Amino acid sequence: MGKRFACHRISKGQAQARAVVSGDKLCFYQVEPESGIVMERAHTLEGKKISKSVLIFPGGKGSSVVQADGLYQLNMHGNMPSAMIIQYPEPVLVSSAIIMEIPMVDRVEAAFYDTVRSGDLILVNADEGYLELFPELAPSV
Amino acid sequence: MFLNDEQKAMMDGKCGRGAAYAMEIQFALGEAFDAPDMVPITRAHVALSNQEADLWFAEKLLAGGAHCRIAPTVNPGFCLSLFSEHCAHPVEEKFAALMRRTHNAYRQLGAVLSYNCTPYMGSNVPHFGEICAFSESSATPYVNAVWGARSNREGANSALCAAITGFVPRYGLLLDENRTGDIHVHVEADMKTPYEYHLLGMMGKKIGEGIPVFTGLPRIIPPEALRNLGAQLNTSGAYGMYHIVGFTPEAPSLTAALGGKPARHEVVITNQDLKDILEEISDPGGRKIDFAMFGCPHFSLDEVKYIAEKLSGQSLAVPMYILVSSTTVEMAGRMGLLEILTAAGAELLPDTCPDQPCWHFLAGKEGVTESPKCAYYPQRRGIHFVIRDLDSCIEAALKGEVN
CATH class of the missing domain: 3.30.499.10 (Aconitase, domain 3)
Structure with a gap:
């Protein structure tokens, strides 16, 4: 049994995957579609893979097309994140998540951020507004 | 809803x-x-x-x-x-x-x-x-x-x-209630031309999440500077709104811009900050360049006129691409600016963005531009830039190398 945290639905759906945690805002256009690896110079996730992850990051940045274009290309190569947990929703990223049908939530209790680490297994249930964190499972690297 | x-x-x-x-x-x-x-x-x-x-x-x-x-x-x-x-x-x-x-x-x-x-x-x-x-x-x-x-x-x-x-x-x-500012940005840097607003906009990481309220900017700010500020704020971050005290219509005073509340945080931007960010985002200078590109966002007729005046009677060492609206191309033709630019070897292009596959032939090449956004997105296409102020870029295109 994991630890449950309440959250707020942004884009519907459910997914369970390993967490990738970023302290920086993200622009999906700066992720290589063929590998799912973040290319942006000096980014916390530079060189890290975000494919099929529960991606935890503050929010989006960049111009008004880059999130949809970036996510679409990642999806074409099977490298789109499985779900996203954010803190600062803004319409460019939110509308892209809705259109690409990626479950997305925000307003997660602060305690979640104190606990979660990259590699933790997380269930995101956007429809019912909760997350379940399974930190006891060691990352499979 | x-x-x-x-x-x-x-x-x-x-x-x-x-x-x-x-x-x-x-x-x-x-x-x-x-x-x-x-x-x-x-x-x-x-x-x-x-x-x-x-x-x-x-x-x-x-x-x-x-x-x-x-x-x-x-x-x-x-x-x-x-x-x-x-x-x-x-x-x-x-x-x-x-x-x-x-x-x-x-x-x-x-x-x-x-x-x-x-x-x-x-x-x-x-x-x-x-x-x-x-x-x-x-x-x-x-x-x-x-x-x-x-x-x-x-x-x-x-x-x-x-x-x-x-x-x-x-x-x-x-x-x-969501339009008032919450970050007071004290600009101490010298904001001489629209170029400095490009760099100010690139300070998203330092400015942080919210609506910035700028003070310390000049009394007269040209539209090109405001265009650059917005473009780069949304390259370095995500901003739908800002205020400039004593200038933008919803900011007659600092108090009004902040909605009568104290700022959530204060940020000071100095010349050193602009210098540091430039170092972070630009390729190093002191090299030969292959081309110059302007117009991200699209250059105005005034900027086209400015470049034409600088290039009049001269010949560029490398190609210069100036991206504008079709209306600007039409006006530049009527005003004789197009002739001057063409004679110097510069191209005025309508309807075109730097982040498009039409620039395939610039892959692996090094350009100069005054726009950080122009340098940021085409990296994906293997096109790299040295970022300098407009005058230095024009100078570089005339000489074929940048300081």
Whole structure:
């Protein structure tokens, strides 16, 4: 049994995957579609893979097309994140998540951020507004 | 979110599948932001990108019979006739086909095919308080901050949905209480030309999340500087609104700009900050360059005139590409500027964005530009830039090397 945290639905759906945690805002256009690896110079996730992850990051940045274009290309190569947990929703990223049908939530209790680490297994249930964190499972690297 | 009868009918498919799909997306967006209801818009701008996702979405709406109720102006892709098979560097057929399909899709959707990313300086200018749906990084902050219109920071796709339904969910920057600033940015740096506003906009990481209120800027700020500030704020971060005290219409005083509350935090930007950010984002200078590129966002007629005056009677060492609207090309022709530029070896290109496949022949090359955004996105295409102020870039293009 994991630890449950309440959250707020942004884009519907459910997914369970390993967490990738970023302290920086993200622009999906700066992720290589063929590998799912973040290319942006000096980014916390530079060189890290975000494919099929529960991606935890503050929010989006960049111009008004880059999130949809970036996510679409990642999806074409099977490298789109499985779900996203954010803190600062803004319409460019939110509308892209809705259109690409990626479950997305925000307003997660602060305690979640104190606990979660990259590699933790997380269930995101956007429809019912909760997350379940399974930190006891060691990352499979 | 409450929907009135007209909006409900649209959601139920009474206006076709395409309009219903657009409404569903906007409904989900409104719910995500706790919007109480939807309000009509009277203007829109869509950041068409001529990428596969853009075309996929536009064609999906079109296949559902969608048509724009509010004809939006659109961003540039690339100018097909300038990069067709008769040119020195023709674009690959698959990319020409993509541009043709994008053009046809937006034409059938009923968009204004302006192919220009600075509509707020000419073709699509809202009045104070007008509710609209503007996407494009430089456009949303410009219409909110400078014109005092009301638009959320729409994505290209959500702006297109709004153009089709004619409505937007009422949340965020449409509401008085969300338009006041919360970060006081003291600008101590010398803001001499529009170039310094490019660098100021790149300070997103230091400025942080929120609505910046700038003080310490000059009394007169040209539109090009405001265009640059907005473009780069949305390259280094995500900002739909800002205030400049004593300059923008919703900031008659610092107190008013902050909504009578103390700033959540204070940031000081110095010349050193601008120097440091330049070092971070620019390739090192002291090298030969292969080309110069300006117009991200599109250059104004004044800027074209400025370059023409500098280049008059001279010959460039490397190609110079100046990206502008088709209206600016037309005016430059009438005014004799085009002749001067062509004689010097500079090209004035309408309808074109730096982040397009038409620039394939610049891959592996090193350019100069005054715009950090111009340097940021084309990295993906293997095109790299040294960033300098406009005068230094012009100088570099004349000499073939940059300091």
